Amino acid sequence: MSSGIPVNEDCLKAFDAMKRLRLYKYVIFQMNADFTDVVVGHRYRAKKVSGDSSEIASITEGETAENTSNLEGASATEEEVFADFLKHLPENECRYVIYDIEYTKKDVTSNKIVFVTWAPDTAKIKPKMLYSSTKNNLSKRLEGVTTHIQANDLDEVTLDSFQEKLQRV
Template sequence: MSRSGVGLSAECVPLFEQLKSRKLKYIIYRLSDDKKTIIKEKTSEDDDLHTNALPKEEEAYEKFLAALPELDCRYAIYDFEFDVGEGKRSKICFFTWSPDDAPVKAKMIYSSSKDGLRRALAGVHTEIQGTDFSEVAYETVLEKASRGR
């Protein structure tokens, strides 16, 4: 449980394990309607992004970005694959999506609840904080993920 008193649904960690085993490309989490539990909102499976038939990385990433709401906060995990000339690499990225135009109360709850989810997901390589789409653009995340290859 986080310092805000928000808990995790039973599916949060098992979904992350599926992502680590390459069965999912991404997971988007949100707070339940009563703001007491972090729950799954969407996965790459909902977009038909199964790992055995993935589109190009940039296309998969665009589908992920399209699933983030413009006016509300979310947490997300993305298995970010890239090639920087030394062969394919993959980094699991944890996103805290808190757009500038989201309600202040939502930003506060998401901010104070993040640590509970983040600690439960062992194996995250990179954390990305996004307040607008430029901060989560493919090239921006590529730069952060490729540091310290």
């Protein structure tokens, strides 16, 4: 049963920019302070934006150094991006994440967007319930994402564990 908490259009724009344009490596979604909307919390720019495309401008509008890592779009290793992701994952609060992760399966390197639900054991009960009941509402809007990772402890949020899960898919 869905909680009915709506997903802000900026979340869907960020997902589309990740999927279609490969603009972001990860996007962290969170509920706003009064738990009435799922919004973009933080993102990591995967590449430099050039040109004056109105589409790109509408997607990147509102990006600041506080809510976007790697604004300049410099290249980084998967390990560096994952370390940045962990830095922006709160220890005691729930989040949703879409992550465009690189992995190797049978000597072939690929990328896949995974949907992560972060619900730490230390989070308060009400937010955990709201995030749990809103998860399906959000994941249905993220068309094409087929891999879901549920994480409740930082030990479950490692680059190796994510890549291992994708190798089994």
